[in-house]
Amino acid sequence: MAKYRLDINLSDNTTNPVEFTVPTARGNYQLDLPLSNGTKITAGAITVDSNINTYRLTLKLSNGQSIDCGTFSTEAIRAIMAYLLAGNFKMNQTKADISGYLDAMQSIGFIPSKTETIICPQTCLIAPYKDAITKAGSALSFLKLGAQLCSPATRGAYTGQNSVEALASVGAEYVIVGHSEVRVLFGDMTSNYAEQMQQAISKGCKVLFCVGETLEERNAGLSQQIISQQLTEGLMKENAGISAADIEQYVSIVYEPVWAIGTGVTATERQVQEVLQYIQGWLVEHYSQTTMERVKLLYGGSVNMNNYVAIISLPECDGFLAGGISLKPIDFIEIAKGMDNN
Numbered sequence: 001m002a003k004y005r006l007d008i009n010l011s012d013n014t015t016n017p018v019e020f021t022v023p024t025a026r027g028n029y030q031l032d033l034p035l036s037n038g039t040k041i042t043a044g045a046i047t048v049d050s051n052i053n054t055y056r057l058t059l060k061l062s063n064g065q066s067i068d069c070g071t072f073s074t075e076a077i078r079a080i081m082a083y084l085l086a087g088n089f090k091m092n093q094t095k096a097d098i099s100g101y102l103d104a105m106q107s108i109g110f111i112p113s114k115t116e117t118i119i120c121p122q123t124c125l126i127a128p129y130k131d132a133i134t135k136a137g138s139a140l141s142f143l144k145l146g147a148q149l150c151s152p153a154t155r156g157a158y159t160g161q162n163s164v165e166a167l168a169s170v171g172a173e174y175v176i177v178g179h180s181e182v183r184v185l186f187g188d189m190t191s192n193y194a195e196q197m198q199q200a201i202s203k204g205c206k207v208l209f210c211v212g213e214t215l216e217e218r219n220a221g222l223s224q225q226i227i228s229q230q231l232t233e234g235l236m237k238e239n240a241g242i243s244a245a246d247i248e249q250y251v252s253i254v255y256e257p258v259w260a261i262g263t264g265v266t267a268t269e270r271q272v273q274e275v276l277q278y279i280q281g282w283l284v285e286h287y288s289q290t291t292m293e294r295v296k297l298l299y300g301g302s303v304n305m306n307n308y309v310a311i312i313s314l315p316e317c318d319g320f321l322a323g324g325i326s327l328k329p330i331d332f333i334e335i336a337k338g339m340d341n342n
């Protein structure tokens with residue numbers, strides 16, 4: 001769930017920061033305030049309308065006065081969290097690496113304000129990462145956690161798998177679905193991506209859904225056909241299709257050309273743009289223009305310090321799923337900083 005921050009200017013010329021997590025279900029929520037010293041705002045509530053499209057914020061001041069900040073839309077929230085940067089640690093690190101990683105990240109002293117920043121460590125490291133991030137307090141509270149894989153089932157006799165419920169219970173707010181390494185390593189699960197996404201969505205967990213072609217497929221002119229198949233398989237499956245409302249709220253689509261993953265070869269800006277435009281067209285055709293505008297499209301594959309600026313500058317690109325570079329905390333947070341300032 002995205003953190004939202006408003007700076008409220010009161011008539012006595014004080015600026016009062018209010019931070020809150022954007023709820024993803026309708027209802028009335030009390031805000032966890034005050035969050036910073038000196039604020040005159042003592043309490044607040046947020047109401048989410050029945051379509052989950054509009055939020056109304058009301059605040060109470062220390063002098064007893066109430067202010068109604070009016071309504072704002074999910075688009076306004078999306079505009080603030082304009083970009084998404086996710087790090088896929090793959091099968092790297094142990095518990096002993098966590099403090100060094102977070103200390104290095106913290107040493108830069110940068111807090112992204114429009115780039116949702118996520119790390120996806122191995123499943124068994126999500127809980128210790130969550131603890132360490134919580135202990136670090138406000139300096140790292142922006143950092144979200146994701147899982148690299150989840151089970152398509154809810155719970156039961158599935159030895160070795162992790163349910164979304166369990167992943168979410170230890171702090172995962174995102175899950176990667178359909179990563180090409182998983183497609184290859186667990187080939188027998190290829191028909192389950194829709195179910196994995198359904199599991200994630202039903203638990204309020206966001207999805208980074210990966211699609212991409214191999215070099216042979218690209219050379220054979222099959223890129224679009226493969227990507228279309230993968231999108232159809234993940235999003236449009238009979239009896240497990242993802243609704244427009246759910247894809248808009250929970251799913252980001254990542255173009256990860258298999259030939260660019262972990263190889264040091266990056267797709268050119270033109271190649272990325274062509275495929276992202278193709279995905280946009282697919283979303284318009286199978287959902288709508290509005291859905292296309294709301295779903296974030298990311299790129300992944302040998303993202304590094306030298307190529308990210310050109311790719312994030314593409315109007316179609318909303319962020320990255322980064323592998324190797326995400327293991328270097330300083331470079332990773334520098335990319336978030338560069339995106340934030342883009």
Ligand code: PGA
Nearest residue numbers: 261262301302322323324
């Ligand atoms: P890479 O990995 O950045 O090391 O190429 C990307 C990914 O697998 O998501």
